Amino acid sequence: MRKVIGIGETVLDIIFKDNQPVGAVPGGSVFNAMISLGRCGVASTMLTDTGRDRIGDQVVSFLSDNGVCADYVQRFAHGQSPVSLAFLDEANNAQYMFYRDCKVDRQDINIPDLHADDIVLIGSYYALDPAVRQQVVALLDQARAAGAIIYYDINFRPSHRTDVMKVTPNLLDNLDYADIVRGSVDDFEVLYRKQDPETIYKAEISFYCKRFICTRGAQPAVVLADGGVVGEYPVDTTDTVSTIGAGDNFNAGFIYGLLRQGITRDHLDRGLTQQQWDGLIADALAFAAESCKSIYNYISVDFGNNKQLPNHI
Template sequence: MRKVIGVGETVLDIVFKHEQPMGALPGGSVFNTIVSLGRVGADATFISAVGNDRVGTNVISFLKDNGVHADYVTKYAEGQTPISLAFLNEQNDADYLFYHDNKQHSPDFTYPDVQPDDIVIFGSFYAVSAATRPQVVSFLEFAHSRGAIIYYDVNFRSGHRNDVMRITPNLLENYEYADVVRGSREDFEVLYRQSDPARVYSAEISFYCKRFVYTDGVNPVQLRADGALCESYTVSTIQPVSTIGAGDNFNAGFIFGLLKLGITRQQLLDGLTKEQWDKIMSYALAFSTESCKGTQNYVPKGWKPE
């Protein structure tokens, strides 16, 4: 069975509405993706670090309870699990505040064996930060050498606007490792002051990676692939309860589609048909929509994608 391996940060998300806390859940962009994949039966593994604290212990239990292998989640020798405050507005979109313990020192990764056509997902500031970069690159290099499909979610938020110049070499290297790059309007407005997906693809992405997915909230998703394929996909109209996990679950659905259709890395490199892309994107949009219907950051337990 093909594995999906996620590498990223773990945080405790505390969600607020009207400035009052609604609840708390383990989160992090790749974390949310991997939990949803575990819930739908994928062979999912997460690589991360948590504090040697009550929250960290609960996070590891949560992963296991949701069908995710947590053997590669290590604990900091010092420091606490990071906290994220998510403030929902009237449209149930979120603004974030992040709190990190400065005592944290990222431990070296131990990571699972990777086989050809396993799928690796990574992204967010975690993937470009100097603090975690050596471990991330080491794993990406290993996964690439083993023939894995590598999926990169840019997920670069406005809170790191002042870091753009400093992290750009790492960002470009991530594009180069990736077989698929996904980013949102917000990501590219922060990085490039540019929101036209065609121009982002041609000017910033296509030299490094030929498969690019651009999401823009309720607006159609844009796909650019192999220089010639240009498709647009309508997002379902619903009244969301929370959009916190929308992008993360889009990633989960995309990866689920690759698994469901048996897409190999060589097929990706050779170029998929429009019908294959359409099916993959239908799963991505279904996962994203489903996650917005509840207060969790993942698809519900027991949910079955069509």
């Protein structure tokens, strides 16, 4: 059975509406995607670290309860688990404040065995952070050697605007490792002061990775691959409760689609058909839309139950 390995930061998201807290759930860009995949019955493992505190206990139990292997979660003895405050505006888009313990000493990670056509998910500032770069590269090197598929969600927030020059070498390395790159126009405005998907692809992405997905909020998502535009995919209008997990669940849906269609590295290397791309983006958009229906950062349990994949996939 193919499996998905995700590496990233885990935080406790405290969600505010009208300046009042309305919920507190474990979160993090890769974490959210892994929970959604676990709810679909996908063999999933999360690589992350968290404190030996009540938040850390909640993180580990939440992963396990949702079908995600937590055996590789590192628990640091000194320092507290990070917290994120997410303030929802009138359109239910979030603005964030992050609180991290700077005294935390990052540990080496153990990496599960990887095989050909397994999928590795990396993303957000964690994938660039010099403090954990050694751990991320160790996973990427093993993934490449095994013939796994690497999916990179850039997810670069404005709060890291002043770090762009410092992390650019790591960003370029990640693009080179990646088989599929996704980013939002917000990411590229911060990184490159560009928002046109085709310009971004030709100037910044295609030299390193040939398959690129650019999401644009409520505007159509654009896919470019092998030098040209594959298509634009409209986003259905839906009532949103929170958009916090929309991009993360787009990633989960896309990865789910790779598994559902049986798409392997060989398929990627030979070039996907229009029908395959259409199916992948349809799954991605469906997962993203589902995650916007509640204050939680993931697809619902019922949605996941309806998306269960056969055990042999």
